[in-house]
Amino acid sequence: MSAVGATQAAVRASGREGLIRKRPFDWHAAVVHALLVSCIAVVAFPLYYAFVISTQDLQQVVQRPPRLLPSTHLLENYAEAWQKANMGRMLVNSAVMAVTIAVGKITISMLSAFAIVYFNFRGRMICFWMIFITLMLPVPVRIMSTYEVIGTLGWLNTYQGLTIPLMASATATFLFRQFYLTIPNEMAEAAQLDGAGPLRFLGSFLLPLSWANIAALFVVLFIYGWNQYLWPFMITNTEAMRTVVIGLEGLIPRSGTELPTWNLIMAGAVMALLPPVAIIVFMQRWFVKGLVESEK
Amino acid sequence: MKRTVFKNRWLPYLLVFPQMAVTIVFFFWPALKSLQLSVFRVSPFGDRMTFVGFANFAKLLTDAEYYATVVNSFVFAGGVTVIAVTVALVAAGLATQKIRGLAAYRTLLLWPYGIAPAVAGIIFLFIFHPAYGILPYFLSFVTTYQFNWLLKGWVAMTLVIAATAWTHLGYNIAFYIAGLLAIPASVLEAADVDGAGPIRRFTAIVFPLVSPITFYLVALNMVFAFFESFGVIDAVTKGGPGGATEIMVYKAYKDGLIGLNLGSSGAQSVILMAIVIVLTVLQFRVAERKVTYS
Numbered sequence: 001m002s003a004v005g006a007t008q009a010a011v012r013a014s015g016r017e018g019l020i021r022k023r024p025f026d027w028h029a030a031v032v033h034a035l036l037v038s039c040i041a042v043v044a045f046p047l048y049y050a051f052v053i054s055t056q057d058l059q060q061v062v063q064r065p066p067r068l069l070p071s072t073h074l075l076e077n078y079a080e081a082w083q084k085a086n087m088g089r090m091l092v093n094s095a096v097m098a099v100t101i102a103v104g105k106i107t108i109s110m111l112s113a114f115a116i117v118y119f120n121f122r123g124r125m126i127c128f129w130m131i132f133i134t135l136m137l138p139v140p141v142r143i144m145s146t147y148e149v150i151g152t153l154g155w156l157n158t159y160q161g162l163t164i165p166l167m168a169s170a171t172a173t174f175l176f177r178q179f180y181l182t183i184p185n186e187m188a189e190a191a192q193l194d195g196a197g198p199l200r201f202l203g204s205f206l207l208p209l210s211w212a213n214i215a216a217l218f219v220v221l222f223i224y225g226w227n228q229y230l231w232p233f234m235i236t237n238t239e240a241m242r243t244v245v246i247g248l249e250g251l252i253p254r255s256g257t258e259l260p261t262w263n264l265i266m267a268g269a270v271m272a273l274l275p276p277v278a279i280i281v282f283m284q285r286w287f288v289k290g291l292v293e294s295e296k
Numbered sequence: 297m298k299r300t301v302f303k304n305r306w307l308p309y310l311l312v313f314p315q316m317a318v319t320i321v322f323f324f325w326p327a328l329k330s331l332q333l334s335v336f337r338v339s340p341f342g343d344r345m346t347f348v349g350f351a352n353f354a355k356l357l358t359d360a361e362y363y364a365t366v367v368n369s370f371v372f373a374g375g376v377t378v379i380a381v382t383v384a385l386v387a388a389g390l391a392t393q394k395i396r397g398l399a400a401y402r403t404l405l406l407w408p409y410g411i412a413p414a415v416a417g418i419i420f421l422f423i424f425h426p427a428y429g430i431l432p433y434f435l436s437f438v439t440t441y442q443f444n445w446l447l448k449g450w451v452a453m454t455l456v457i458a459a460t461a462w463t464h465l466g467y468n469i470a471f472y473i474a475g476l477l478a479i480p481a482s483v484l485e486a487a488d489v490d491g492a493g494p495i496r497r498f499t500a501i502v503f504p505l506v507s508p509i510t511f512y513l514v515a516l517n518m519v520f521a522f523f524e525s526f527g528v529i530d531a532v533t534k535g536g537p538g539g540a541t542e543i544m545v546y547k548a549y550k551d552g553l554i555g556l557n558l559g560s561s562g563a564q565s566v567i568l569m570a571i572v573i574v575l576t577v578l579q580f581r582v583a584e585r586k587v588t589y590s
Contacts, residue, residue, distance in 0.1 A: 028494070032393045039387045040404045046462060047408075049430065050419045066430050108314040115311035118302050127312050134323045136576050138523040140545040141568045144552040144561050145329035146322055165322035168315055188301045198302040227412035229527025230549070245412045249531045252418070262422055269415050276410035280466070284403055291409075291467060292474045 047273075054078070054267040061262050073263070081267040085251050090244040091271065097162050097232070097243055098225035098276075102218050104167040110210070113176035114202050118188065135170045139230050147234050157241045162232055166225070172217055175293060179213055180206065216290030219283045223276045244272040327569070333562030352563035361539070362547070362564075368453070369543040373521035375457040376464060381513050383461075384468030385506070389498060391469070392476040402473065409466030413459065414527030420459035421532050424451070445533070449540025452533050456541055460521060460528050468513050475509040476502065508582055515579035519572060544568055 049068075053061055056071040081087060115121070116128055139146070146165065155161030183206070191201045232243045242250075251265045280287050334352055336345045356362045391401050408416075423429050426444040435443045445452040479502065487497045526545050529535060535542035535550070542550075548568065552561030 028393075029395045032390055032395050033397075036387075036390045036401050039383075039390065040401065043387075043405060043408060043462070043465060046416070046419050046423060047411075049423060053422065062428050064433065066428075066433055068430075108318070111311040112315040115308040119304065119308035119311075121308040124308070127316060130319055130324070131315060134319055136569065136573045137323045137327050138519075138572060140523050140526060140548060141565045141572065142323065142326035142330050143549060144558060144565070145326035145333070147553075148329070149321065149326055164318060168318040168323060173315065185301065192301060198304060198307060201302075223410050227410075227414075227527075229412065229414050229530070230545075233526075233530070234553075245414055245527065246531075248415060248418060252421075262425075262428065265418065266422065269418050273411045273415050276412075277407045278410075280407050280410045281403055284406065287406070287409075288470050288474070291470050 047270075050266045050269050053263055054081075054270050056263050058259075058261060058263060077263050077267045078271070081251070081264040081271070084264060085247055085268055086239060086242075087244070087268065087271055089240060090242055090247040091275070093162075093232075093241060094226050094243040094245065094272075095275070096159055097228070098222045100159065100163040101166050101225035102221035104163060105169040105172050105221050106214055106217055108167055109169045109172035110176050110202075110207075110214075113173050113180060114198075114206065116173075117177055117180040118198060118201075131168070131170050131173050134168050139166075143230065143234060150235055155235070157236050157238050161235045162241070162243075163225075166228070166231060169221075172221070175213060175217065176210070179210065183209070212286075212289070213293075215283070215286040216293065218290075219279055219287045220290040222279055226276045244268075248272050330562045330565040330569075333558050334566045336559050336562075338558040348559070352559045353567075356560065356563055356567070364539060365542050365544050365547045368539075368541060369522060369545075371453065372457060372460075372525065372541070372543055373518045375453070376460045376521040376525075377514055377517040379457065379461040380464035380468055380517055381510065384465055384472055384513075385503075385510070387465070388469050388472030388476055389502065392473055402469075405469050406466040408462055409464075409470075411463050412527060413463050413525060414531040416459040416463045417456060417528040417532040420455050420462075424455045446537055449537055452537055452541050456525075456528050456532055459532070460525055464517055464520060468517070471509055471513055472506065475506045479505050512579060512582045515575050515582065519575045519579070522575070523568070523572060 052068060052070050054077055055074040056067060056077075057073045060067050060071055112127065112131065116124055150156055150161050150165065153161070155164075187205065188201060191205060196204075227245060228243070229245055232241075233246050236242055236246075248265070248268050251261075251268050253260050335347060335349055337348045337351070338345050387405050391398060391405060423431050424443075424445050426432055426442075426446060432443045435441070442448070443451055445455050483501060483505070484497065487501050492500065522543075523545060525543060526549065529541055529543060529546045533541040535546050544564065545568065548561050548564040551557045551564065555561075
């Protein structure tokens with residue numbers, strides 16, 4: 001506002017003097033634009049580079065000086081990477097995992113937040129604190145024993161094994177709880193007077209009001225699910241159940257006898273990162289809301 | 297807390313059941329199991345368990361190799377946090393100036409959050425590639441130093457830190473933008489009247505005002521770097537070269553699943569649990585005091 005104020009004053013001043021003086025150049029804005037563009041160039045470079053490599057043939061990949069412009073092999077590289085790494089199947093697995101985790105977390109968190117806010121039942125605070133404590137038990141601190149539990153249940157290499165154990169969510173529960181607490185108590189009383197039961201109130205009153213929160217959480221949780229590494233790494237060991245984030249590593253030969261096809265690896269990387277990045281770009285408003293509000 | 301209105305004997309239990317079932321079966325039960333394992337010695341086939349008290353912990357705390365993974369973890373998490381938070385503050389400071397095209401700039405700054413650390417690691421692996429990578433190529437003009445992550449531990453550490461910090465940026469920028477936009481215009485105008493330049497205004501006024509967000513982000517970035525970085529290590533360095541990038545979560549996994557040393561792995565899990573508890577408490581302490589600009 002200060003810069004704009006100064007500019008406006010300058011514009012007014014130049015207007016008064018009419019033809020004599022030109023409108024002064026806004027140095028402040030120019031510097032900010034330049035700095036922002038360079039920031040973005042730095043942030044975007046790794047992705048640009050990965051994309052460029054994914055369009056080259058192997059000879060161009062290893063040429064010196066490095067070629068920093070796209071080449072003409074985009075389609076054949078992506079097709080070959082798709083075939084070689086079984087990309088179709090892995091992308092489907094990732095999508096199933098990400099969507100199921102997001103929907104599952106949102107559903108069970110909505111229900112438990114509803115119970116905690118709108119009912120007075122024995123053990124309510126115990127439930128609340130138990131949900132809170134899950135924040136302090138990330139996958140790596142309980143990985144060995146969780147693996148055992150999954151094995152006992154016979155859930156290795158299954159979609160339920162990939163998704164259900166990750167569905168507890170303290171942040172989503174707290175977000176819905178905060179949101180319910182902002183809804184005036186009179187609403188629930190009015191619903192009760194109309195003879196609506198709690199489930200009716202949840203379904204036809206709270207749910208329609210919650211769509212903004214649900215969309216915001218969905219974006220953040222989809223990305224969370226898509227980008228899981230340790231969990232699918234432990235729970236699956238067949239090609240058919242592998243997700244794209246862990247499967248990508250399989251494109252890199254470790255033996256040393258096989259030459260790494262970096263153009264195909266980069267094509268795979270671009271395919272693996274495109275869905276979550278696209279969701280952020282196209283649902284940016286929800287993404288920022290979900291990120292900032294769910295962590296309060 | 298709000299007055300509760302609905303009365304039903306069994307419905308609330310039914311509503312919390314799914315969340316509680318997942319919490320107990322997949323969080324509490326395994327966590328207790330880890331606690332239990334940490335005080336036992338388990339035979340490699342898991343058929344015999346001997347109570348050993350704190351022997352597993354004592355062994356870890358006197359083990360130079362474990363000590364190295366603790367140092368690696370803090371170097372890694374600290375490096376990621378410092379880079380990701382500092383760059384994010386600068387970028388958010390620029391993206392909240394009154395200029396045109398802000399929406400586009402913000403979108404272009406936020407998207408790296410969508411990239412999995414492991415995928416970022418693979419991209420940076422090629423950027424750092426000793427033979428074909430663009431970074432060693434350009435560095436070869438200014439120095440004869442062999443910038444080879446396969447041989448030099450610190451280069452490998454730089455690689456995984458850079459890749460991970462890249463994926464944290466979008467998150468931190470989103471938080472800082474929200475925080476910077478919440479600063480009342482009157483405060484900045486007052487500084488303007490006092491004749492403070494943009495840099496002075498930033499260091500003297502903006503920076504102290506966003507410091508609660510900074511502390512919060514530091515705690516959060518540390519937690520992420522500590523506990524969500526298995527992927528980048530496994531996909532890129534596998535802890536190497538010579539254990540230089542072996543962080544605590546990677547060693548706990550390796551000793552447990554590959555080395556089948558369940559007692560030691562359990563003790564390592566308990567130590568990790570203590571760290572995440574401290575960081576989470578810190579994060580919530582700060583969150584309570586967040587966004588107070590009065």
